[in-house]
Amino acid sequence: MERKEEYADGFRKGIPIGLGYLPVSFTFGVMAVAGGIPVSLAIFTSLSNLTSAGQFAGTKLIIAGAGYFEIALTTFVINIRYMLMSLALSQKMEEGIGFFRRLLIGYGVTDEVFAIASVEKKKLTAPYMYGLFTAPVIGWTLGTALGALISGLLVDSVANAMGIALYAMFIAIIVPPAKKSKPIVFTILLAVALMILMETVPVFSVISEGFRVIIATILAAGTAAFLFPIREEAQQAAGPEYGEKSGQAGCETAGQSGGEEAAR
Amino acid sequence: MKALIGVLVMALVTYIPRVFPLVVFRRQIENIYIRSFLFYVPYAVLAALTFPSIFWSTGSVITAAAGTLTAILLAYFEKSLVVVAVAAILVVYVSQLIAAAV
Numbered sequence: 001m002e003r004k005e006e007y008a009d010g011f012r013k014g015i016p017i018g019l020g021y022l023p024v025s026f027t028f029g030v031m032a033v034a035g036g037i038p039v040s041l042a043i044f045t046s047l048s049n050l051t052s053a054g055q056f057a058g059t060k061l062i063i064a065g066a067g068y069f070e071i072a073l074t075t076f077v078i079n080i081r082y083m084l085m086s087l088a089l090s091q092k093m094e095e096g097i098g099f100f101r102r103l104l105i106g107y108g109v110t111d112e113v114f115a116i117a118s119v120e121k122k123k124l125t126a127p128y129m130y131g132l133f134t135a136p137v138i139g140w141t142l143g144t145a146l147g148a149l150i151s152g153l154l155v156d157s158v159a160n161a162m163g164i165a166l167y168a169m170f171i172a173i174i175v176p177p178a179k180k181s182k183p184i185v186f187t188i189l190l191a192v193a194l195m196i197l198m199e200t201v202p203v204f205s206v207i208s209e210g211f212r213v214i215i216a217t218i219l220a221a222g223t224a225a226f227l228f229p230i231r232e233e234a235q236q237a238a239g240p241e242y243g244e245k246s247g248q249a250g251c252e253t254a255g256q257s258g259g260e261e262a263a264r
Numbered sequence: 265m266k267a268l269i270g271v272l273v274m275a276l277v278t279y280i281p282r283v284f285p286l287v288v289f290r291r292q293i294e295n296i297y298i299r300s301f302l303f304y305v306p307y308a309v310l311a312a313l314t315f316p317s318i319f320w321s322t323g324s325v326i327t328a329a330a331g332t333l334t335a336i337l338l339a340y341f342e343k344s345l346v347v348v349a350v351a352a353i354l355v356v357y358v359s360q361l362i363a364a365a366v
């Protein structure tokens with residue numbers, strides 16, 4: 001594909017992410033301003049951080065007057081998961097993408113951008129990645145601006161209801177591929193079971209939320225990889241003919257190849 | 265000023281884990297288990313982020329459960345991110361009204 005087409009393809013697939021970000025970033029804007037953060041700083045936070053959980057937690061700490069080290073450590077721990085995601089993406093990147101373009105691509109690796117990019121059945125190009133995170137950056141920043149500006153006008157019941165938006169979006173990403181792949185269902189259930197275990201057993205409950213997510217991720221994905229390894233051919237098999245379809249279709253084929261493989 | 269520095273610190277520790285592997289790991293990893301592990305990571309991490317946190321996301325476990333059920337159901341029928349997110353918000357909002365009325 002041409003560079004321009006690559007960008008357009010990424011951009012198109014990023015639009016649903018950008019729209020999905022609106023209610024979540026709106027909630028962030030409301031929360032930040034209600035806590036005394038200036039509107040402009042709330043918007044700058046979203047533009048510079050471009051992350052959900054870490055940004056919410058870090059901003060709450062700033063509002064609470066915490067020290068820089070605590071802010072840095074908490075945010076970092078919540079965000080270590082991005083290392084796993086970027087590592088996975090590094091394996092799907094087209095050869096020959098230079099250092100500076102990688103610096104730019106790194107900025108846009110969010111959970112949802114990763115979810116779409118990681119199930120693409122083609123090599124990831126730099127223009128595709130730029131396109132993919134364009135709408136999410138706009139949606140995340142714009143939603144924050146809107147939430148920050150009308151923060152005072154919003155009633156609690158609406159703000160409470162918006163709290164679920166982020167999680168609903170995560171569910172929308174993982175459920176469709178899970179329908180077609182038992183190993184993925186296994187991975188999801190194991191990760192959740194581990195989270196519940198760490199939350200309820202007193203010995204583990206001292207572990208911070210961010211670390212729990214990392215531990216659950218490594219154990220669940222590691223166990224699934226051991227029990228249901230995916231052969232190279234299966235990953236490539238569904239390849240070219242699905243490359244042109246939407247991210248959603250990509251998710252399905254990824255799920256299928258996992259499922260077929262496990263059935264052998 | 266203190267808040268601005270805090271935000272810049274957050275931005276930095278968010279950016280580093282994102283960009284580090286992209287710059288460092290430029291060659292294909294051949295090991296099938298590592299490749300499979302990386303294939304399963306998104307499902308594990310998104311599931312771990314969502315459950316059980318989602319049940320405390322609205323200030324009431326009951327309204328959150330209603331929203332969660334809605335999201336799972338719509339996701340199962342492969343509705344888009346936006347539809348799932350907005351429907352979950354609406355269901356939580358409506359069930360709050362019902363809970364307040366009962």
